Each structure stands twice: as structure tokens, then as C-alpha cells.
Amino acid sequence: MPRLESTTRMQALMAEAFRECDAAAWDPGRRVAWCSSVGPVELLRALGFAIFFPENHAAMLGASRAATDLIPAASAEGYSPDVCSYMTSDIGAFRRGVTALSRVDPSITAVPRPDVLVYDTNQCRDVLDWFSFYGRQWGAPVIGVSAPRGVGEVTGDLVASVAAQIRGLVQPLESIAGRRLDAGRLREAVAVSRDTSILWRRVLSTGEARPSPLTFFDACVHMGPAVVLRGDPRSAAYYEGLLAELEGRVARGEAAVAGERVRLYWEGMPIWGRLRDVSDLLARLGACVAGSTYCSSWVFDALDPDAPFDSMARAALELFITRTDAVKERILAAEARRYSVHGIVFHDAKTCPNNSNCRYGMPGRLAAGPGVPSVVVHSDLNDLRLHADEGVRLALEAFVEQCAEASP
Amino acid sequence: MNGPFWCGVDVGSSYAKAVLVDAEGEVAAEAVRRTGVAFDVVAAALRADLLGALPGAAAEGIARTVATGYGRDNVAFADGAVTELTCQAVAGWHLFRRAVTLIDVGGQDTKVIVLGPDGRRKSFQMNRRCASGTGAFLEEMAARLDTTPAGLETLAARGGEAVALSSFCTVFAKSELLSLIRGGRAVEDIALGVYDAVVRRVVEMAPLRDEIVLTGGAARPGGVLVRRFEAVLGRPVLVPAKPQMTGALGAALVAMRGGEASQ
Ligand code: SF4
Numbered sequence: 236m237p238r239l240e241s242t243t244r245m246q247a248l249m250a251e252a253f254r255e256c257d258a259a260a261w262d263p264g265r266r267v268a269w270c271s272s273v274g275p276v277e278l279l280r281a282l283g284f285a286i287f288f289p290e291n292h293a294a295m296l297g298a299s300r301a302a303t304d305l306i307p308a309a310s311a312e313g314y315s316p317d318v319c320s321y322m323t324s325d326i327g328a329f330r331r332g333v334t335a336l337s338r339v340d341p342s343i344t345a346v347p348r349p350d351v352l353v354y355d356t357n358q359c360r361d362v363l364d365w366f367s368f369y370g371r372q373w374g375a376p377v378i379g380v381s382a383p384r385g386v387g388e389v390t391g392d393l394v395a396s397v398a399a400q401i402r403g404l405v406q407p408l409e410s411i412a413g414r415r416l417d418a419g420r421l422r423e424a425v426a427v428s429r430d431t432s433i434l435w436r437r438v439l440s441t442g443e444a445r446p447s448p449l450t451f452f453d454a455c456v457h458m459g460p461a462v463v464l465r466g467d468p469r470s471a472a473y474y475e476g477l478l479a480e481l482e483g484r485v486a487r488g489e490a491a492v493a494g495e496r497v498r499l500y501w502e503g504m505p506i507w508g509r510l511r512d513v514s515d516l517l518a519r520l521g522a523c524v525a526g527s528t529y530c531s532s533w534v535f536d537a538l539d540p541d542a543p544f545d546s547m548a549r550a551a552l553e554l555f556i557t558r559t560d561a562v563k564e565r566i567l568a569a570e571a572r573r574y575s576v577h578g579i580v581f582h583d584a585k586t587c588p589n590n591s592n593c594r595y596g597m598p599g600r601l602a603a604g605p606g607v608p609s610v611v612v613h614s615d616l617n618d619l620r621l622h623a624d625e626g627v628r629l630a631l632e633a634f635v636e637q638c639a640e641a642s643p
Numbered sequence: 644m645n646g647p648f649w650c651g652v653d654v655g656s657s658y659a660k661a662v663l664v665d666a667e668g669e670v671a672a673e674a675v676r677r678t679g680v681a682f683d684v685v686a687a688a689l690r691a692d693l694l695g696a697l698p699g700a701a702a703e704g705i706a707r708t709v710a711t712g713y714g715r716d717n718v719a720f721a722d723g724a725v726t727e728l729t730c731q732a733v734a735g736w737h738l739f740r741r742a743v744t745l746i747d748v749g750g751q752d753t754k755v756i757v758l759g760p761d762g763r764r765k766s767f768q769m770n771r772r773c774a775s776g777t778g779a780f781l782e783e784m785a786a787r788l789d790t791t792p793a794g795l796e797t798l799a800a801r802g803g804e805a806v807a808l809s810s811f812c813t814v815f816a817k818s819e820l821l822s823l824i825r826g827g828r829a830v831e832d833i834a835l836g837v838y839d840a841v842v843r844r845v846v847e848m849a850p851l852r853d854e855i856v857l858t859g860g861a862a863r864p865g866g867v868l869v870r871r872f873e874a875v876l877g878r879p880v881l882v883p884a885k886p887q888m889t890g891a892l893g894a895a896l897v898a899m900r901g902g903e904a905s906q
């Protein structure tokens with residue numbers, strides 16, 4: 236399948252966003268906030284911060300295969316090679332004085348210096364450790380939300396407690412931004428995020444079509460604006476175009492994977508340094524990864540401009556990564572049905588236990604209960620020293636063969 | 644003996660194996676060589692071995708060839724490539740015709756394959772990135788004890804009480820061996836402990852509920868590995884007459900079915 240036409244627009248949009256962030260860092264009149272990927276972005280937008288997402292930067296280090304060589308610089312400072320390789324590759328890049336942004340635009344020579352770093356521990360503790368490193372480097376405040384993990388039911392009490400923490404960020408952020416929070420602008424940012432989220436969900440849902448017009452690997456690339464430009468109207472405009480292109484493919488019966496014969500669902504982090512290889516391998520086998528928990532992590536159904544704080548809290552608490560295994564199991568069974576997949580590929584990422592959901596018996600329960608078969612691939616998001624091409628290839632090929640045999 | 648025959652070539656990490664089956668699915672010829680570094684060369688040599696073993700047979704008599712194993716994509720004359728998990732499953736069903744769990748202790752990795760009562764694969768597991776629980780572990784430990792894999796088995800067969808090796812890691816296990824030697828433990832008991840370490844790594848890969856079939860080069864019928872599996876599992880395990888050849892046999896049977904993996 237030829238690549239999506241939207242790709243060129245997406246790359247231009249991302250480059251524009253990175254340049255703007257870089258320019259803001261040099262502009263004494265602007266403030267830069269670093270934000271964890273599912274942090275309170277809308278609040279920062281409403282306060283006029285330029286926002287930089289270190290996780291996106293780390294994923295770029297992974298995708299360009301630079302990460303593995305950078306991690307040792309962080310290890311040498313006492314960051315264990317067993318902890319988040321997004322964090323260690325990002326810190327390593329900083330220590331070596333390099334940035335993935337230079338690959339997008341060579342005039343960008345460094346990550347934008349933050350005035351504040353804003354985290355949300357709903358995903359893991361590592362983001363806090365990661366941001367604290369930079370906080371110490373630059374003497375910038377590190378503030379955020381200590382959200383619970385292992386959330387079962389998203390109760391009103393939980394929402395209230397997280398919403399109170401987000402409200403608690405307003406005053407310190409106002410003093411860094413040098414302006415008061417405008418309720419109208421916050422409402423607007425939440426509305427834009429919600430619109431983007433709805434469009435992004437519809438983009439991902441085109442994967443339900445048989446054959447699917449996009450793969451998980453396409454989605455990993457095209458989710459850039461949903462992450463980096465959340466709450467910015469340009470991202471919604473971008474996804475309108477992408478959605479139209481994908482719906483066109485569906486209408487014409489065009490497949491992302493020629494001769495799609497096996498459909499899979501990806502659970503866990505991408506293997507960034509092998510994204511293309513795994514994508515090509517599965518395409519050769521006629522297997523399409525039609526959906527994923529990872530790309531769905533930027534779908535925030537709960538966002539409501541009329542209740543910005545509560546709805547931001549609810550959106551953060553409802554995320555897959557923050558939930559109990561029982562909830563995750565229900566979601567995965569429903570997703571497997573929704574995308575009508577033969578089975579699930581679990582990526583057990585060595586340095587991200589937080590988003591490796593096969594470690595507490597989940598594959599066995601999904602097989603025994605709803606009857607969803609799965610395979611576990613052992614690798615990592617960024618550290619290719621933890622990846623064995625042959626093992627991953629064999630596991631995926633054998634699983635596709637098994638799924639094909641099981642087809643009626 | 645002009646065929647038709649169907650050929651399976653299993654290019655494993657240590658040994659390459661090849662099998663020809665006839666129209667009844669019976670083994671007509673088989674061959675084994677060390678894999679070496681040139682996969683295509685060893686595969687061609689194996690085919691010559693097979694044909695040489697059958698008077699009057701020629702390459703034209705081979706209707707179809709399927710390659711499997713580590714070097715499955717490097718067999719120039721193969722008509723298709725299929726993973727060893729599928730091939731082991733096909734061979735396991737061909738040989739036993741019932742729901743069994745196959746354990747293949749290979750050179751670089753170990754696989755557990757669960758067959759359903761219809762002969763289809765229900766699930767499979769492979770060991771993680773490292774060598775623990777594989778033939779490579781046995782080779783490494785043999786070298787540490789200054790012997791060959793065959794020598795290790797001879798030593799282990801004389802062992803009485805297996806020493807416990809606790810480490811997951813092959814390198815750490817080697818240093819454990821040093822401590823045990825220094826502590827004066829009998830080398831025979833240490834060798835037996837090495838086999839137990841492999842067995843323990845394998846039994847934690849999956850719940851081994853059904854009858855167990857053990858395959859792979861180290862699974863010699865009546866050998867130490869088989870006996871230690873039986874001791875740990877507390878029940879007999881099944882071993883094909885040629886446990887090293889099941890991958891190649893499965894590949895030949897897949898070739899016979901036109902290259903489709905479906906059973
Ligand atoms: S969720 Fe995983 S990959 Fe993301 S920051 Fe936390 S540890 Fe790293």
C-alpha cells in the first residue's frame with residue numbers, strides 16, 4: 236500500500252510545532268513548560284505556555300535508533316539500565332549535547348529550556364524522576380499531579396481528588412506564566428482537545444474495517460499531532476484530513492496490508508527502533524495490526540469544556556495505563572472483538588513494567604475466558620540491547636501461522 | 644526410488660537436519676550436519692546426502708521443499724519457509740495423534756507448544772532472550788567443566804544427588820559452578836545439577852498439563868535430560884525415536900501439504 240498522503244502534511248506540522256517551541260525558548264517574553272504525555276496540557280495551553288513533550292522526544296530518539304548509544308551516558312550517572320529507557324535515552328542525549336529535534340530541523344540544536352516541568356504520575360513514577368533530573372539541571376520547578384494507579388472504578392471521589400490537584404497547579408503556573416488563567420481560554424483548550432480526541436478516535440476506528448486502511452505502525456507515526464499539538468486547533472484540522480483519506484480507503488476497500496489474512500491487536504509500547512522492520516515483517520505475512528492500546532492512549536473521551544478540571548481529571552483516570560488488570564482485561568477483550576482480530580501481540584518491554592500488561596497472567600486469562608489467543612514478544616521501547624531480532628521475528632511469524640491455521 | 648518425495652530442511656543454530664518423506668508420509672531418508680556458518684551450503688549438502696542415501700533418486704524427484712529453523716530463509720532451493728513451531732506441531736501430531744504438549748529443547752531457544760485434540764496449535768511459549776533452559780546452556784556448562792556435551796551427559800549419568808544451580812543467567816551459573824568445584828562437590832553431581840537447571844527453566848514456561856513429548860538434540864531417548872524431566876514432572880514423558888529430526892520431519896510434511904501450515 237502506498238504511504239498515506241497525509242504523511243507529508245503531518246511531518247510539516249510536527250516540524251512547525253518543534254520550531255515554535257524552540258523559538259519560544261529563545262524568546263524572553265515566552266514561557267516553556269515540559270509536560271508528560273497525558274499531563275494537564277489544556278491548562279498549560281490556556282496559560283500560553285509553549286509545551287514540550289519529553290516522551291515524544293524520547294520516542295524520536297528511539298525511532299532514529301540513536302537511543303541505544305545514548306543510554307550508557309545516563310547509566311554512568313547512576314540511572315539503572317533497568318529503568319525507563321525513554322528517560323535514560325533522553326538524559327543520555329542531554330548529557331551528550333544532542334537532540335532528536337536536529338533531525339527534523341538542523342537549526343534546532345537543543346531541547347527547549349523549561350521554565351517549569353509538569354508531570355502526572357498516572358502512568359508511572361519514572362516521569363517524575365525524569366523531570367526532576369531536568370528540574371535540578373536548570374533550577375526549574377517540577378510540579379504536577381500524583382494520580383493514583385491501579386484504578387478500578389473511576390469514582391467521583393477519585394475525580395475530585397485529582398481535579399483538586401490540577402486546580403492546585405493553577406496558582407504556581409500563573410506566577411510562572413505571568414498571567415491569570417482565563418476561564419474562557421481553558422474552556423476553549425479543552426474543547427479543542429476534545430475535538431481532536433474525537434477525530435483521533437475515529438481515525439483509529441477505521442481500523443475496524445476489513446481490510447483495515449491503517450496499521451498500528453501507521454498510527455504510531457500519525458499520532459504525533461495528537462500528542463504534541465493537543466489543545467491546538469491545527470491538530471484537529473490535521474485529523475480531519477487524515478480521517479477523510481482513511482475513509483476514502485475504506486470506501487474503496489483498500490488495505491494497508493495487501494492481502495490482509497490475519498488481524499492482530501498490539502498491546503504495550505512500540506519497539507521504536509524496529510517499528511519499520513516489524514511492520515514490514517507482518518505485512519509480508521499478510522498480517523495487519525489493526526488496533527492498539529498504545530495509540531488509544533490519546534483518546535480522552537471524558538473531556539468536557541463545561542467542567543474543565545473535573546473532566547481533565549476523569550480523562551486522566553480513565554486511561555488504560557492507570558487501570559487495574561481486571562479493567563484492562565475487560566477492555567482488551569472488548570477491543571479484540573471490536574477490531575475482530577485473531578489475537579493479541581503483547582509487548583513485554585523490559586524497561587517499562589508500567590505499560591507491559593502481560594506480567595500478571597493476563598494472556599492466560601484472556602485465552603481461558605473470552606478465548607483470545609496471544610503471543611508475548613520480549614523487547615523494549617528504546618533500548619535495542621534488550622531486543623533480539625530473531626526471537627521477535629520467530630514469535631510473530633509463528634503466531635501469524637497459528638492464527639492463519641485457526642481461521643475457518 | 645524415484646519419488647515423488649517431499650523434503651524438509653531444518654537449519655538449526657547448532658545442527659542442520661533434513662528429511663525426505665514419501666507419498667505415505669513415511670521417512671525415506673534423513674541426514675544431519677553441523678550447521679556451520681554457511682546455511683545455504685549446509686542445506687545443499689544435506690540434500691545431496693538425502694539423495695545419496697536413495698539409489699536412483701534425483702533432485703527432480705523432490706516435489707517440494709520447505710525450510711524451517713533459524714536459517715529457514717537461506718535455503719535457496721526451498722519452495723517455502725515455515726517456522727519451527729508450526730513444523731514441530733505438525734510432526735508432533737503426525738507421530739502421536741492426540742493432544743500433547745511438545746517441549747523442544749533447541750540449541751538457542753526452547754519452545755513449549757500445546758496441541759489441541761484436533762491437532763491444531765492452541766498456544767506456544769518460547770524462552771526469553773537468554774540461553775537458560777536451552778542446549779546452549781548445556782554446551783556452555785560442559786565447556787566450564789572442561790568436557791563436551793556428550794561428556795557432560797556421561798558425567799551426569801553417574802551423578803547421585805544433583806546440586807542446585809540457582810542463577811537464571813548462564814554467566815552467573817558458570818561462576819556458581821566455580822564455587823561448587825571449589826567447595827569440593829562431586830563433578831558428577833554438578834553435571835546432574837546442570838540438567839536440572841535446564842528442566843526447571845522449562846517447566847516454568849507453561850503449565851504442563853497434557854502428556855509431554857520431548858524433542859531436540861539433547862532429548863536422547865533414555866538419556867539424562869529425559870530422566871530428569873520425568874523426575875521433576877513425576878510422570879513419564881514421550882520421546883520420538885529421532886527427537887532431533889522432528890522439525891525437519893514437520894517441514895517435509897508441510898511441504899507435502901503444499902506448503903500450507905494448516906493441519
Ligand atoms: S510509562 Fe513507561 S515508557 Fe512511559 S515514561 Fe513511564 S516508564 Fe517510561
